[in-house]
Amino acid sequence: MARVIVDVMLKPEILDPQGQAIARALPRLGFSGVSEVRQGKRFEIELDGPADETALAEVRKMAETLLANTVIEDYSVRVEG
Amino acid sequence: MARVIVDVMLKPEILDPQGQAIARALPRLGFSGVSEVRQGKRFEIELDGPADETALAEVRKMAETLLANTVIEDYSVRVEG
Amino acid sequence: MSAARVGVVTFPGTLDDQDAAKAVHLVGAQAVPLWHADHDLKGVDAVFLPGGFSYGDYLRCGAISRFAPLMDELIPAARAGLPVLGTCNGFQILCEAHLLPGALTRNASLHYVCRDQPLRVEQNATAWTSAFGQGQEIVLPIKHGEGRYVASADTIAELEATGRVALRYVGNPNGSTNDIAGITNEAGNVVGIMPHPEHAVEELVGAPSTDGLGFFTSILKKLVNA
Amino acid sequence: MSADSVKRAHSTPDEPMPFAELGMKQDEYDRVKEILGRRPTGSELAIYSVMWSEHCSYKSSKVHLRQFATKAPKSEALLVGMGENAGVVDIGDGWAATFKIESHNHPSYVEPHQGAATGVGGIVRDIMSMGARPIAVMDALRFGAADAPDTRRVLPGVVEGISHYGNCLGLPNIGGEVVFDPCYIGNPLVNALCVGLLRKDQIKLATAPGPGNKVVLFGASTGPDGIGGASVLASATFEDESHAKRPAVQVGDPFMEKLLIECCLELYAADVVVGIQDLGAAGVSCATTELAAKGTGGMNVDLNLVPLRDPSLRPEEILMSESQERMMAVVRPEDIPAFMAICEKWDVPATVIGEVTDTGRLVMTWDGEVIVDIPPGTAADEGPVYERPYQEPAGQAALNADTPDRLERPADLRATLLRLLGSPNLAGKEWVTSQYDRYVRSNTVLAQPADAGMLRISEVMAPVRRSSAGESEANEGRSGRTHEHAEPTTRGIALATDGNGRYAKLDPYAGAQLALAEAYRNVAVTGAKPLAVTNCLNFGSPEDPEVMWQFAEATRGLADACRTLGVPVTGGNVSFYNQTGSAAIHPTPVVGVLGVIDDVARRVPSGFTGEGLRVALLGDTREEFGGSEWAHVVHGHLGGLPPQADLAAEQALATVLVEAARHGLLEGSHDLSDGGLAIALAEACLARGVGATVTLNDDPFIGLFSESAARALVTVRPEAFEDFAALCAEHEVPCYGLGVTGGDALVVEGVLEVPVSELRETHTGTLPALFG
Ligand SMILES: Nc1ncnc2c1ncn2[C@@H]1O[C@H](COP(=O)(O)OP(=O)(O)O)[C@@H](O)[C@H]1O
Numbered sequence A, B: 001m002a003r004v005i006v007d008v009m010l011k012p013e014i015l016d017p018q019g020q021a022i023a024r025a026l027p028r029l030g031f032s033g034v035s036e037v038r039q040g041k042r043f044e045i046e047l048d049g050p051a052d053e054t055a056l057a058e059v060r061k062m063a064e065t066l067l068a069n070t071v072i073e074d075y076s077v078r079v080e081g
Numbered sequence C: 001m002s003a004a005r006v007g008v009v010t011f012p013g014t015l016d017d018q019d020a021a022k023a024v025h026l027v028g029a030q031a032v033p034l035w036h037a038d039h040d041l042k043g044v045d046a047v048f049l050p051g052g053f054s055y056g057d058y059l060r061c062g063a064i065s066r067f068a069p070l071m072d073e074l075i076p077a078a079r080a081g082l083p084v085l086g087t088c089n090g091f092q093i094l095c096e097a098h099l100l101p102g103a104l105t106r107n108a109s110l111h112y113v114c115r116d117q118p119l120r121v122e123q124n125a126t127a128w129t130s131a132f133g134q135g136q137e138i139v140l141p142i143k144h145g146e147g148r149y150v151a152s153a154d155t156i157a158e159l160e161a162t163g164r165v166a167l168r169y170v171g172n173p174n175g176s177t178n179d180i181a182g183i184t185n186e187a188g189n190v191v192g193i194m195p196h197p198e199h200a201v202e203e204l205v206g207a208p209s210t211d212g213l214g215f216f217t218s219i220l221k222k223l224v225n226a
Numbered sequence D: 001m002s003a004d005s006v007k008r009a010h011s012t013p014d015e016p017m018p019f020a021e022l023g024m025k026q027d028e029y030d031r032v033k034e035i036l037g038r039r040p041t042g043s044e045l046a047i048y049s050v051m052w053s054e055h056c057s058y059k060s061s062k063v064h065l066r067q068f069a070t071k072a073p074k075s076e077a078l079l080v081g082m083g084e085n086a087g088v089v090d091i092g093d094g095w096a097a098t099f100k101i102e103s104h105n106h107p108s109y110v111e112p113h114q115g116a117a118t119g120v121g122g123i124v125r126d127i128m129s130m131g132a133r134p135i136a137v138m139d140a141l142r143f144g145a146a147d148a149p150d151t152r153r154v155l156p157g158v159v160e161g162i163s164h165y166g167n168c169l170g171l172p173n174i175g176g177e178v179v180f181d182p183c184y185i186g187n188p189l190v191n192a193l194c195v196g197l198l199r200k201d202q203i204k205l206a207t208a209p210g211p212g213n214k215v216v217l218f219g220a221s222t223g224p225d226g227i228g229g230a231s232v233l234a235s236a237t238f239e240d241e242s243h244a245k246r247p248a249v250q251v252g253d254p255f256m257e258k259l260l261i262e263c264c265l266e267l268y269a270a271d272v273v274v275g276i277q278d279l280g281a282a283g284v285s286c287a288t289t290e291l292a293a294k295g296t297g298g299m300n301v302d303l304n305l306v307p308l309r310d311p312s313l314r315p316e317e318i319l320m321s322e323s324q325e326r327m328m329a330v331v332r333p334e335d336i337p338a339f340m341a342i343c344e345k346w347d348v349p350a351t352v353i354g355e356v357t358d359t360g361r362l363v364m365t366w367d368g369e370v371i372v373d374i375p376p377g378t379a380a381d382e383g384p385v386y387e388r389p390y391q392e393p394a395g396q397a398a399l400n401a402d403t404p405d406r407l408e409r410p411a412d413l414r415a416t417l418l419r420l421l422g423s424p425n426l427a428g429k430e431w432v433t434s435q436y437d438r439y440v441r442s443n444t445v446l447a448q449p450a451d452a453g454m455l456r457i458s459e460v461m462a463p464v465r466r467s468s469a470g471e472s473e474a475n476e477g478r479s480g481r482t483h484e485h486a487e488p489t490t491r492g493i494a495l496a497t498d499g500n501g502r503y504a505k506l507d508p509y510a511g512a513q514l515a516l517a518e519a520y521r522n523v524a525v526t527g528a529k530p531l532a533v534t535n536c537l538n539f540g541s542p543e544d545p546e547v548m549w550q551f552a553e554a555t556r557g558l559a560d561a562c563r564t565l566g567v568p569v570t571g572g573n574v575s576f577y578n579q580t581g582s583a584a585i586h587p588t589p590v591v592g593v594l595g596v597i598d599d600v601a602r603r604v605p606s607g608f609t610g611e612g613l614r615v616a617l618l619g620d621t622r623e624e625f626g627g628s629e630w631a632h633v634v635h636g637h638l639g640g641l642p643p644q645a646d647l648a649a650e651q652a653l654a655t656v657l658v659e660a661a662r663h664g665l666l667e668g669s670h671d672l673s674d675g676g677l678a679i680a681l682a683e684a685c686l687a688r689g690v691g692a693t694v695t696l697n698d699d700p701f702i703g704l705f706s707e708s709a710a711r712a713l714v715t716v717r718p719e720a721f722e723d724f725a726a727l728c729a730e731h732e733v734p735c736y737g738l739g740v741t742g743g744d745a746l747v748v749e750g751v752l753e754v755p756v757s758e759l760r761e762t763h764t765g766t767l768p769a770l771f772g
């Protein structure tokens, strides 16, 4: 049993209105010193078996085909630890 | 300039319908060996200054009051590196 | 002559399938229900991918539906020329399936928006828009939270240069690049639009317009003349 | 670890049980012991404590709610009355409608998005459990002051929750209310209404007849949702720390609910359901006790078979869990394969967890031991009934004596009009309503900003009966048949909800009547004939005699008015304890009225539809400013008495409006309510951007801003005016010609003139400025 994390973020050139809305709200809430916020997704994937290379390759395929839309998003896969 | 990451996940006892729907879809798409998927949010926060303790304390407050809904979500803050 | 047969797809969470079937019926064509889990297009002459929240729109709109068994049949058929119209969630599925370029993302306002939306028909040389005049202004309802069309700059430039923007918002409701509300593939048989023509086909109900009928009469004309 | 069993309860008769922590009183606990002849097990205590809670047993309200039945007017339309999941009314041509409104107030305060979302989910399942297809929702909302920081937290979340859940189910939102008042800060009201459609002969009831029939739990799995109470039990009984932290918040999965809707309709069509019950508050406890009590009287359930999201759940917690999107059905053994096949088609998990018996006992086991053995009716129907003391509030007389007479009248009526039109309660609600899908299912005839929502009745909306081939329409996808297109009928239903907490605070009896009168009038102005009533009674603590007085007065007023107007109450919901400390909300009875129209082509829009139409005011205007928007907005004043509730006048007005619509005499018709004639005129202009010029004969301030009830603003083609006036005369409804439509301004001769564009700016700007 292992946990693999997949992070998915919009590509830098794609507008992120959620991140922008947060960045705009921060000064109103008294937070200063933040130049940009971007919001993405985080997936926690519990594997039945160990996070060996075969399993990670599977998760990468999953990220590439399902978890991220590579037209607009980048992803990264890592084992939690 | 530093980047801080805030991960926000539903608390373990809270239903995550998104994660469930993804987990149910996986076998149909030919992915096996996944026992659970949970989906959360990932925020990338660019600071004007360094990610020192004061700045991190600010980000933690931001996570507590704005980025996470602590009624149903947990968060964690870390400096990217 | 037997009536033109338009398939209407139902995924788990599809909402506008009955509405689309009603609209198909209204113009005198036959609506054939297609089920997501079947590897069977039932020999239909055209396919309508309706709106809704297929798979709850979880993960990303259309991301899970795109892998349905029915899509295994639909994707090659569409590439081979089968007319397909995707509206709203249907448009999102067509993009996820790479039958159309680009993607639909969260509205710039961050709010779901339901309103009667003025639009301009930018390309009437497609299977689904021939009943309109080029440049004709129409009103159709929109209702979506993720309708902001985005694509790479190259893709946008190509769509514009080759006349593949089918429908444009008059007054941008969601932040779409170049006010794009709908696009077509190169061949003009696959069209994806965010608005809902099926809700604008009768005087008494739905939006205060019947401009949606044009999409259904367009396909009927094409099929009957074929 | 084994659970507290019946055997153990016998052998440890004096073991203290945490009944008080579960909100149970000593005498209630004693009564449980008396019923069982021993101490209850932990699981039994879980069942009794939730079933006898205020929320499930209506113990404080029951004695008052009875009036809705005892005073109910004779109505041939009523097919199923109070007491079922929802009432059912005959709407003609073999069709029936079922509708109900329910509160989800407190959860929406704690977590606005999920609280409101699961409120919609819950009421939709109630409607499904009657055998109907849900066809629309509405939402009546109350928030604290519009500019209060907490309102900025609560309102957007609530609206998003309703929007997300309702839109995702494919249910058009056809109306509702958004009202702000400081009294709701800390206690927002989220009342959700759902209406469903079915054939008259297809009504399903919550019952479990037939020993040997299987009990099936289907839908979402059971998790630790909303079981704060049960955790007390699990940890108190077993000293198990891990159960101390359980979420009070329930999270909804609208996708699962959409699958449940389609799945249930296909199950009904295949005729494989004997009885059915949704799982709402009190979850499995409620479903099993109620199904068993109404059936042959007995049921065996193996709780180990309940599919769990969290395997650490204890039986007490399973019994109390409020996990959403679950249903329970009673199914003949031979139908189980067909039942399961349909569930599988829709990806809906389903599990047989027990069986109906004729023992008269509800018996549950856990790890092979009997942990529940009770007569189910004692939990479901024989809960405590309280005659709570009530007494007129100490300040009531002073409140009524403090009339608006002392308030300074405005010199500038134009400014007053604009001030009111832009005030949060009267401003346009598009910021809210544009987040709701009002078109899905393609039968919406009227939605915002109409006075009432209206739906065309259409064949494909209802569950389809089993065809001769034994196959339902929903199966077509597999069988390759085509969509059947029975043409839509011309018939329609209209629905409106209303309620004015300020009126009810000044006089709860009249306030409840005025709420009914307004909803009734809102239905009638569209041309539909009011038929039946649902209601959601939002009040403070019933343990406060002054609140209880408000409740007693309001129920009495509503029951009397229903009798007078000839519209029976078919169901509803009571929400008590809407208070912070000793400060209760204004008593807020929210009333929903359902009406029918034979031909939706005859529906009447609310605004000015064109130039050159005669504008007339129906009904009499008195000087009535108690509880008015003017007093509230301009003076922050609440005192005196609310407008008079003249039910005979309401009835005559409705008769005229419905008759006139039927004969095609009306071009437009809009009810007068908050803000009076001034606001009605402005709204009528805004509908299509058509202005009007009118003349008022008497004091223009009273004429424009008084809130006298039983009035409507109508437009009539000049050539039809004589016929229309004659109809009014026949029914003794006063009809005053005011002027004529046209131009691009609202002109009150000699009083004010405002361009429609300025009205629009004022009306539309407020909520976006407040909420982004
Ligand atoms: N929360 C809501 N949900 C849906 N519709 C709403 C809501 N609030 C207001 N509306 C709609 O907006 C319109 C205007 O509301 P309102 O000004 O309160 O009407 P009225 O004064 O006739 O009661 C009506 O059609 C009403 O149904």
Ligand SMILES: [Mg+2]
Binding pocket: D451, D522, D671, D673
């Ligand atoms: Mg009204």
